[in-house]
Amino acid sequence: MANHKAWAVGVHLDETYVEELFRARYLEMVRLAGLLGADDPEDIAQEAFTRLMNKEPDLGDAGAALAYLRAIVVNLTRNRHRHLRVVRLRGPAAAVPDSCEQAVIAYEDHQEVIAALAALPARRREAIVLRYWLDLPEREIAAVMGVSPGTVKSHLSRGLAALAWTLGSTS
Amino acid sequence: MNTLEDRVRAALRVRAEDFSADPDALARIRARAQAARRRRGGPRSPAVGRFLIPAVAAAAVVAIVAAVTVTVNGISGRATGAPAASAGSLSPTPLASRPADGLSGPPTPFLQPGQGSLIVTARPPSTSEAGPSYFWLGGSSPAYSRDQIQLCHITTDAPGGSGGGFCWPLPGPPAGQPATVTGNEGEGVAGKGMRMAVGTATGQVGGLVAVSDGGRAYPGTVVAGSGFPYEAWAVSYPASSHVRLVFLNAKGRLAATLSPAGPSGLPQTPLPISGGVPVFHYTPGADGPADTTLGYLIGGRVGFISPLRGMVLCELPASSAPALGALLEPLDNFRGGDWQPVEAFGYAHADVARVVLHLPGGRVVSTPTFVAGLAGSDLRLWAVPMPFVIRNERPLPSVTATGESATGQVLGQVQLGRVE
Numbered sequence: 001m002a003n004h005k006a007w008a009v010g011v012h013l014d015e016t017y018v019e020e021l022f023r024a025r026y027l028e029m030v031r032l033a034g035l036l037g038a039d040d041p042e043d044i045a046q047e048a049f050t051r052l053m054n055k056e057p058d059l060g061d062a063g064a065a066l067a068y069l070r071a072i073v074v075n076l077t078r079n080r081h082r083h084l085r086v087v088r089l090r091g092p093a094a095a096v097p098d099s100c101e102q103a104v105i106a107y108e109d110h111q112e113v114i115a116a117l118a119a120l121p122a123r124r125r126e127a128i129v130l131r132y133w134l135d136l137p138e139r140e141i142a143a144v145m146g147v148s149p150g151t152v153k154s155h156l157s158r159g160l161a162a163l164a165w166t167l168g169s170t171s
Numbered sequence: 172m173n174t175l176e177d178r179v180r181a182a183l184r185v186r187a188e189d190f191s192a193d194p195d196a197l198a199r200i201r202a203r204a205q206a207a208r209r210r211r212g213g214p215r216s217p218a219v220g221r222f223l224i225p226a227v228a229a230a231a232v233v234a235i236v237a238a239v240t241v242t243v244n245g246i247s248g249r250a251t252g253a254p255a256a257s258a259g260s261l262s263p264t265p266l267a268s269r270p271a272d273g274l275s276g277p278p279t280p281f282l283q284p285g286q287g288s289l290i291v292t293a294r295p296p297s298t299s300e301a302g303p304s305y306f307w308l309g310g311s312s313p314a315y316s317r318d319q320i321q322l323c324h325i326t327t328d329a330p331g332g333s334g335g336g337f338c339w340p341l342p343g344p345p346a347g348q349p350a351t352v353t354g355n356e357g358e359g360v361a362g363k364g365m366r367m368a369v370g371t372a373t374g375q376v377g378g379l380v381a382v383s384d385g386g387r388a389y390p391g392t393v394v395a396g397s398g399f400p401y402e403a404w405a406v407s408y409p410a411s412s413h414v415r416l417v418f419l420n421a422k423g424r425l426a427a428t429l430s431p432a433g434p435s436g437l438p439q440t441p442l443p444i445s446g447g448v449p450v451f452h453y454t455p456g457a458d459g460p461a462d463t464t465l466g467y468l469i470g471g472r473v474g475f476i477s478p479l480r481g482m483v484l485c486e487l488p489a490s491s492a493p494a495l496g497a498l499l500e501p502l503d504n505f506r507g508g509d510w511q512p513v514e515a516f517g518y519a520h521a522d523v524a525r526v527v528l529h530l531p532g533g534r535v536v537s538t539p540t541f542v543a544g545l546a547g548s549d550l551r552l553w554a555v556p557m558p559f560v561i562r563n564e565r566p567l568p569s570v571t572a573t574g575e576s577a578t579g580q581v582l583g584q585v586q587l588g589r590v591e
Contacts, residue, residue: 019197027192034190035183040357041190046200053204113182132176133183164175 018053021065028134029073035129036077037118048072070130070144078122116166124159127152199432305469305484306369308341308394308403322354322369322403325474325484343371343401349426350376350404350418352433357410366410368431372402377421381406381414381431389414406431448543450475451514451554464516466552468545473518473552485518489550494583495519495526495574499557513557515570515587521549523574523582528555531568540574 029048033041048069055068117125123145130141138156142149193199306324322341344351350372361367368381372393381389391406408414408431418427447465455461464477473496474484485496497517519526519540527537536558540551559568570587 015201022197022200026196027190030192031187031190035187042193042196045192046196046203049200050203053200109178110182110185113178114186117179117182128179129183132179133187160175160179163179167175167178 015053017065018049021052021069022049025066025069029069032070032129032134033073033077035133036074036122036126038077041077044073044076047076067140067143070134071146074126074130074144075146078126112167113163116163119166120159120162123147124155124162127155128159128163131156306405308399322405323482325469325476325482341369341371341403344373349373349420350379350416350429352416352429352431355431355433361407361410364410365407366431367405367407368416368433369403369405370429370433372404372418374402375420376402376404376418376426377423379404379406379416379418381408381412382417383408383412383414385412387412391416447476448545448552450516450552451556453477453480464514464554466516466518466543466545468543468548468550473550475516489518489548490520492583493574493585494523495572495585497526497572497585497587499561499568499570499587512559513561514554515557515572516554517552517572518543519551519553519574520582521551522576523551524577525575526553526555527573527575528557528587529571529573530557530559531570534558 026045026049029045030041033044038044051072052065052069117128120128126145127141130136130144131138136144138149138152141152145152145155147155306322308322341353342351350370352368352370354369356367356369368391372379374395376393378393379391381391383389389406389408389412391404393402393404395402406416414431416429416431417425418429420426447467449463450466451464453462453464462477462480464475464480467474467476468489469484471488471490472485473489474482475498476482483498485498487496489496495517496519497515499513499515515528517526523540525537525539527535529535536555538553538555540553543550543552557570561568572585572587573581574583576582
């Protein structure tokens with residue numbers, strides 16, 4: 001899924017650069033926020049780019065701007081999730097699309113997995129989304145989450161164990 | 172390949188397709204960036220830590236205001252009361268003393284939640300599935316300046332016993348403008364099917380109304396907190412309506428017209444609040460700095476607010492049955508990179524002298540209640556650290572709280588709920 005394009009070293013955050021990054025990564029940031037449970041993923045993504053646009057002009061090294069964006073999205077979503085989780089849990093279930101039986105079965109399995117993910121503590125959900133949706137290595141996940149790679153391993157392991165338990169008990 | 176991992180990847184891939192991008196997003200980002208620069212008075216924001224989120228970083232260094240007695244707008248807060256926990260791995264220090272990094276000096280102008288500076292007292296009636304929601308003006312620093320004013324919010328949950336809250340930055344209007352929009356929230360704050368715009372205005376604004384394209388008017392509220400250099404306003408309107416905000420001066424004449432669009436709330440860790448009753452003190456350590464959880468009476472419900480750990484508001488009015496209310500793990504207990512032992516907080520009616528907690532495995536923990544001294548109330552409060560950590564266990568630990576009189580008579584019993 002992830003396109004790990006290497007950005008220029010010594011990135012200067014003029015608006016042209018941010019716009020290039022926007023075109024390449026905006027949808028990814030919206031989806032990242034959405035998968036992490038944000039109630040308004042677009043707003044999170046827009047705020048992340050806004051902060052990037054207003055940041056000091058030199059982010060230092062390749063990929064730093066992208067990592068910075070991801071970290072903002074993860075943190076903003078975590079904060080919002082902490083306070084708005086009740087609303088999200090009560091949100092109406094998406095309608096099952098008309099489809100063949102196999103598609104419906106697959107859809108229901110996805111729904112179960114997404115629901116189980118939503119029930120995980122925020123940091124475990126973050127680790128799993130970053131690992132299994134963005135395909136980030138543990139080192140990059142650690143940078144985005146602001147924790148050590150060892151902590152990432154722990155979140156992934158415990159998150160998967162919790163998912164296995166939840167999905168096992170509901171299937 | 173692990174089957175579970177395959178399922179997770181597939182589910183995430185499919186779910187991601189549900190989210191699309193607004194074609195006008197870049198224009199919105201440019202506008203937000205420009206607005207942020209204007210508010211900061213310069214072309215660039217100050218440097219922040221490379222991968223730190225400003226809100227989190229600010230919260231980490233924010234000074235703690237607690238245990239001070241203040242009177243603002245006739246609302247007084249006090250600083251007494253010392254619950255004595257009888258067991259647990261976290262030991263509350265005597266709360267008659269101030270936290271180690273508490274602040275000295277004059278009382279701050281922060282206002283009590285739910286009172287004095289109240290902007291919105293409840294969600295719109297159409298959102299009856301949730302409890303009331305309260306908003307008040309607060310500050311992020313005892314130094315108190317224009318850039319540190321916050322609009323804080325706390326709401327209840329439906330059955331389960333608690334909700335949450337956070338604060339928005341609330342900068343004043345740019346020079347020469349009578350009003351500005353500082354935030355626009357969806358139904359998480361405004362209620363089902365609603366949006367709520369918030370912002371600030373100069374003293375020349377006397378009122379506002381959101382007017383839909385069809386001409387329907389939704390009146391807003393404008394308040395001026397004591398000691399605050401400008402006014403704060405809020406207005407709720409149906410999310411399906413396209414509205415414009417019309418600001419009127421004191422004579423009812425047009426002062427400004429604005430779009431309700433604004434940055435959605437950038438939730439920050441709850442910030443120092445004046446008044447309140449110290450309930451639980453966290454000593455500084457590897458899991459975080461010192462912090463004090465304060466108890467408040469907000470619209471008849473008891474709320475607990477920790478500057479660093481979150482806010483929670485009990486679902487039931489405190490004066491109603493049962494004779495006690497209890498929350499397990501009410502605040503954020505993920506600190507220092509790991510889950511920390513949880514706490515239980517609660518209130519009790521005047522005749523409840525002791526709360527006994529029956530824990531898993533047959534363990535029993537008890538703690539005396541103490542007179543809160545909340546204005547107009549004889550409620551008592553209590554807090555006790557739990558000797559366990561809640562990670563992701565299902566089912567949750569079963570904890571029952573029993574309120575007893577001084578003679579040991581059981582006056583009420585509740586099952587503790589968890590906020591997560």
